[in-house]
């Protein structure tokens with residue numbers, strides 16, 4: 001059992017003036033160094049949970065601990081420095097007038113000395129492959145490039161956790177792949193914990209673990225294989241099952257023998273073209 | 280629109296481009312005062328030569344600069360005419376019925392128009408040679424002493440830089456909404472003025488709604504990235520005051536002295 005970097009205990013939360021709970025008795029842990037995907041239908045409370053992890057909301061009841069800091073006013077800035085967030089809309093989180101100014105924004109806020117800042121801006125942009133765009137203005141960048149700059153802004157602060165709140169949902173397939181590849185690389189290079197909130201079960205299938213939220217509560221938790229076994233249930237929850245899983249299911253109905261639930265198209269293709277040899 | 284030079288930045292390499300934005304701002308501020316010392320042909324001549332020197336040093340094509348002045352030419356011409364007809368000083372030059380033109384009027388008109396022209400030329404040099412974000416940095420740094428008087432200098436500078444950052448984004452958005460409305464049959468380019476103004480409403484409302492949504496998301500993102508006001512913040516962009524910046528201001532003093540000597 002690995003050490004928990006985030007623990008959430010019986011958390012309840014309502015938006016001011018609302019009677020329904022946006023989060024109802026949510027309990028979950030995040031292990032250090034894991035890639036956790038959080039999925040759920042629209043309005044299931046994913047963004048609310050994400051914002052809580054960043055101290056943008058406080059729980060009404062229950063406790064949240066992040067990197068050994070309890071979620072309280074006095075620690076909120078320490079928490080924000082250790083947990084970096086990338087939001088959905090690439091445009092609405094780009095603060096600087098140029099790429100380098102934007103990466104420096106978080107560093108400036110944290111009072112990092114100028115010389116350190118210059119180094120970190122370069123190093124972070126290098127790591128997301130955007131160093132050549134140092135002086136570029138945001139409206140000359142693609143969505144995927146803007147998200148990579150946002151990631152550079154996050155890693156410049158050397159956080160322990162990166163939280164992506166549907167960071168790829170407004171991107172085209174290429175931009176999406178670009179961004180995910182960048183995050184995967186960063187995670188491998190250093191001991192990062194990644195929480196990715198997503199609608200895209202394809203993306204979630206690459207995680208170590210998936211948590212399904214439904215109407216503000218944790219509905220299921222498990223490895224991608226376990227979660228995709230649920231199949232019909234996921235569809236009922238308003239989620240879209242990845243194509244290979246759907247196809248396997250249909251093939252099984254046609255009396256094809258498919259051993260397990262393949263999450264990637266490649267694996268399924270291999271299973272299919274070798275299936276005749278096994279007979 | 281293409282020819283507008285106000286607020287445009289031309290990223291060239293020149294001694295003027297390399298000056299510290301604070302030096303340029305102070306220079307302009309001083310120049311605006313010094314211009315008023317000129318009051319005769321000699322002093323206006325000195326001023327004109329000085330302005331040409333500035334333009335030369337900025338490496339900006341003078342034709343480009345003058346063609347960009349077209350929108351203000353009318354104002355200058357109007358000022359000139361106003362002085363010609365209304366100033367009644369000196370010898371009478373023309374007398375065509377009710378129209379009396381005096382020598383003093385022509386002189387006044389020419390001087391004031393020239394003064395106006397020179398001011399516009401020099402101030403547009405500021406924006407042409409300094410990127411908007413540098414101007415913001417310069418203003419923030421110059422206004423810093425006023426923090427003691429509770430002037431929210433950091434906030435003003437941040438507002439300016441965020442506006443600069445979002446202008447192109449909102450322009451793109453306007454364009455998109457406009458096309459969407461045109462696709463639905465809206466007509467922005469023909470018809471009586473009243474109709475055209477009406478057509479703008481369905482353009483502005485979505486634009487405002489989206490701008491507010493952007494603002495809200497941006498505020499959340501800024502907070503998530505650790506923004507908590509100007510306290511304890513360091514700066515990524517640093518300004519370096521160098522010898523040439525002091526030299527520029529000395530040059531301005533020399534001009535002032537010359538004008539003082541030349542004026543009558």
Ligand SMILES: Nc1ncnc2c1ncn2[C@@H]1O[C@H](COP(=O)(O)OP(=O)(O)OP(=O)(O)O)[C@@H](O)[C@H]1O
Pocket residue numbers: 015016018022040041042043044045046047048049
């Ligand atoms: N600012 C707010 N004020 C009041 N209620 C809100 C606010 N933001 C969200 N809610 C409500 O809280 C619930 C959870 O919203 P949340 O944004 O967390 O959902 P989500 O899972 O992120 O959905 P999506 O997939 O659309 O991003 C929803 O019922 C939503 O209507």
Ligand SMILES: [Mg+2]
Pocket residue numbers: 046047048166
């Ligand atoms: Mg959301």
